[in-house]
Amino acid sequence: MTSTFIRHELKAFWRARNTGKSIAVHIVVGLAILYLLACALLVGFQLNKILIKSAPHDNVIISFCGVILTYYMVELLLRMQFQELPTLRVQPYLQLPIKRNTLVKYLSLTAMLSAFNLWPLILFIPFIVKIIAAGMGWLVASAFILSLIGISIFNNYLALYIKRRAAFNGWIFIASSIALILLGMGDFEWHLYSIKHISYLYFGHLLLQPGWVLLPLVLGTVMYIINFNYLKHNLYLEVLTKHKTLRASTTEFPLLNRFGQIGDMVANEIKLIIRNKRSRSSLIMSLFFLFYGLIFYTNPKMGEPIKIFAGMFMTGVFIINYGQFMYGWQGGYFDGFMVSKIKFTDFLKAKYFLFTTVSTIAFLLTLPYIYFGWRTGAIQVVMYLWNIGVNTTLILFFANRNQKRIDLSKGATFNWEGVGVTQLLLSFPLILLPYAIYLPLKLTGFPNLALIVLGSIGLGFVLSRSYWIKVLAADFDKRKYKITEGFRNK
Amino acid sequence: MIAIKDLKKVYNNVLVVNVPELNIRRGESVGLVGNNGAGKTTLFRMMLDLILPETGEVYMNDEKVAGGEAWKEYTASYLDEGFLIDYLTPEEYFYFIGGLHKLTRAHVDDFLLGLSDFFNGEILKRGKYIRDLSKGNQTKVGVASCLLQNPELLMLDEPFANIDPTTQFRLKNMLKEANKNGVTTLVSSHDLNHVTDVCDRILLMEKGRIIKDIATNSSTLNELEDYFAIEHTGTVRLKIDEEENH
Known part of the structure; x- marks a missing residue:
């Protein structure tokens, strides 16, 4: 079934009226993404030097552990702005004998195909291989990589979940953006707490006890399930295609x-x-x-x-x-x-x-x-x-x-x-x-x-x-x- | 009122409209029938100066439509929802159209009051923009805005297509009423019953030509049904009219 969906989507793309134009657009966007990924790769390989320069007195691994969560916070904000919802038009499939779970699974899994999920890997894996694997062994290094993947999955589905809910109620989007910004301000402006420390707390433990890797994996899975269920319960025609119509305002000038x-x-x-x-x-x-x-x-x-x-x-x-x-x-x-x-x-x-x-x-x-x-x-x-x-x-x-x-x-x-x-x-x-x-x-x-x-x-x-x-x-x-x-x- | 001479339109080497001559007198009520792709909408668009014909001219009151603006004063038309400003509420739209014809808001309100049966409580004061209305209700807004303009010539493309039976009956009465008051009406429809009921004169289009031009009488409906019931191998079109299939 999944392969049929993919084939249909490819056909939809090639047979669209403005295919020529959208190919050009995809190439431009694709080049931009490639450029950004190349930049990320460059930063990734230099990350240890950058960290030493920015905090010369700290151990480089400690600095690294502190950076990760901050990165993911910013990433979540970016995802909410730019990540696109997967596009399969479910309308024509809903009344056919196709299991809902199949449709929802397809929508959920294709959502992972986003450049956002590549960035943390490209950015952090060179450091993990160069420094952590060399210093702490491969077990710890792979625990780090797995937990990065876990948090990426969590972020991915959290962003999509917020976006989906925001499609029906714009305030959710504004509220969650403000919440995220306040969360950031609480650290960098008001110094109420330190995300760096929380990040260090977790990844520091991960260094000593690689078993902690389960935490982000579980979080990622839970977020996937929440998103899956939400999608499944809202797979109705009018819900997915039409935004709830807000009461029209009559403005006079x-x-x-x-x-x-x-x-x-x-x-x-x-x-x-x-x-x-x-x-x-x-x-x-x-x-x-x-x-x-x-x-x-x-x-x-x-x-x-x-x-x-x-x-x-x-x-x-x-x-x-x-x-x-x-x-x-x-x-x-x-x-x-x-x-x-x-x-x-x-x-x-x-x-x-x-x-x-x-x-x-x-x-x-x-x-x-x-x-x-x-x-x-x-x-x-x-x-x-x-x-x-x-x-x-x-x-x-x-x-x-x-x-x-x-x-x-x-x-x-x-x-x-x-x-x-x-x-x-x-x-x-x-x-x-x-x-x-x-x-x-x-x-x-x-x-x-x-x-x-x-x-x-x-x-x-x-x-x-x-x-x-x-x-x-x-x-x-x-x-x-x-x-x-x-x-x-x- | 309307005179068409040598009107031809070609799309991709297919002649989609070919009307050598057509005259519509003031006060007539004319129905336009024909299968999909017969060229009805294209003909309407050329009469409204939205498409440039390959050859020929359309005259309204002896003035060329193409390039002229005088005809807009007395012509009201609704072809599809592309005629509506969809981010306005129906009220705002009516006030705007009324304003173009120098009608005050009170005047527009008064006019709309008379349409409350036709609207059936689904149009006004619902707090919806036109884009959020169903297609049938959009048609109602389009037709109402035409009548609001108090036109001498009224052109509607498929007005019966998306509206419920009750509204269809009301619309028929409104069209008859308008025609009685001297409005020239030009209506296209796939519903032979409605069109023979409302119109005194029926034009039947096939492959861009007007092949029949008949005054409505008791046998007209049968005559039309006979035409549409037999299989038209000749009417199978190689190319579907772009205007109807967008």
């Missing part, structure tokens, strides 16, 4: 009502952003970028060209991050939109409105950076004008060339949907254009003029918006059928 149809469209798009995972995370990301200034403005060694970059990202990252997939966000109902009584120019005005609003909010929030000097403030203003003038127009120009829809229901992590040549092409003018204007003037000794020119061009684009809207609408009319057809292809 009274301010936007004043702007008539365009305001309505902006309100809709804000709802789109807030109510869907992936768009929401692109908004949250932009919040993080507001702290860019603390990195780039505080460091006097950073030159002004870097500050231009920081300024552009702080007020414009939402335009770039969210805008690069336009109008794919609305791909799901683009047909309905095309036949409804909306002028495309109004649609574009709504986009400009949204970008300008978000950019302005970011601009206001980053005003305190003027503390780092008036020139920094000037850069902020110039790049803000550049963003709402040039970058918005550029993004919408490329939006007319994007035919890939985005499935709003999916999350953002490792989601490459909608990423294509357009996004790649888009990044060149976005990043290079301001430098193409700024650098020649700056290098020939007119840094002030450089900023003035950048700002004026931005302002010029803002003032000539109605012209650009006409140009973009005419451009869209030429591509309309291609775009709508692309969005209809799921």
